[in-house]
């Protein structure tokens with residue numbers, strides 16, 4: 001059952017359960033008139049004033065029944081043929097995913113676009129930083145379209161270039177810039193894929209690198225081979241969980257609050273630091289708790305708990321498996337015996353896994369229905385609007401990363417692609433870190 005149907009049933013009192021806000025049942029179009037991320041998990045986060053807003057789209061899309069929108073999307077796609085590729089992130093609603101040529105995680109999708117060389121337009125049903133990454137990796141003549149410009153990412157928005165530049169100036173003033181006896185510079189910047197293109201470019205310019213949730217450990221190893229410490233942004237949880245799993249003490253991971261001098265730390269704390277963690281988080285993954293895991297274990301003895309590393313450390317520690325969206329999907333796909341899985345990630349993905357693998361019992365750890373607010377912004381009405389415009393030769397909602405930013409951001413992305421996990425004793429070279437992220441094992 002799609003999230004929209006679930007929300008409708010709960011809102012009308014026809015199904016048991018709760019949603020995090022009754023506004024989820026309001027028409028999508030209403031969300032774009034309110035300043036904020038909209039209803040869902042990040043609705044209480046502060047939206048930067050510079051965030052793009054989506055204008056009102058024509059009534060013919062706002063008033064069209066769902067069946068008509070689906071027909072119009074299919075017709076436009078058939079007319080455009082190979083000239084367009086539609087990408088759908090795992091967290092998108094089913095009504096959008098059904099039109100996607102590829103379904104996958106953010107980096108798989110950015111690469112999937114490259115497998116369609118005839119595509120003049122890449123319609124990215126995901127969030128803003130994903131469309132930017134696709135634009136960086138795509139050919140110059142390929143146009144990248146985000147169907148709703150307000151589909152940002154509240155976590156990515158928690159680190160902006162000015163605050164990161166200011167933090168960098170403070171840290172380099174404290175640490176200096178001279179390498180140690182092993183040639184390691186004082187600090188290396190590492191940005192999570194979930195960040196604006198100008199932050200990826202910042203890393204490219206300053207000897208840094210990008211990571212995804214599937215290769216964060218390899219990327220941190222890469223960084224520690226070249227630097228004494230790391231400044232990790234924007235997600236504190238991915239940074240902390242990854243560094244802790246590598247054996248780094250949490251005492252040596254101070255948090256950098258961009259609103260405070262020294263990030264809220266003393267010089268001594270910063271000098272002791274191995275990983276300085278930016279004060280960012282994902283409001284979807286912050287909802288998962290150890291109590292929910294304990295309840296799942298009580299109610300479903302033998303349950304396998306899988307969570308995303310954007311969850312808080314205590315949740316990751318209490319889970320059986322922690323890993324990226326791709327790892328979550330692969331773990332479920334690999335289970336040969338009927339298994340009960342409690343999953344701590346976005347609800348659209350969990351519900352889709354439950355539908356795809358009926359031999360297993362699969363449920364979301366969070367009993368409250370609360371999708372990612374920004375992924376939720378994309379609705380078939382927007383998809384029909386941008387696709388029909390393409391048929392007329394018009395490109396709407398184009399995401400363009402300036403050339404200078406692209407050059408530096410590509411440096412940081414290419415470092416990630418070249419980073420290799422350290423082989424274990426007696427093991428063959430396991431290949432580049434980004435192997436899982438560069439596969440095209442997305443559903444056609």
Ligand code: 13P
Nearest residue numbers: 105106107213324325326
């Ligand atoms: P992926 O990089 O696995 O697609 O995850 C993106 C995301 O937004 C997780 O919250």
Ligand code: SF4
Nearest residue numbers: 153154155282284372
């Ligand atoms: Fe951003 Fe979290 Fe939504 Fe992912 S789930 S797009 S990190 S707000």
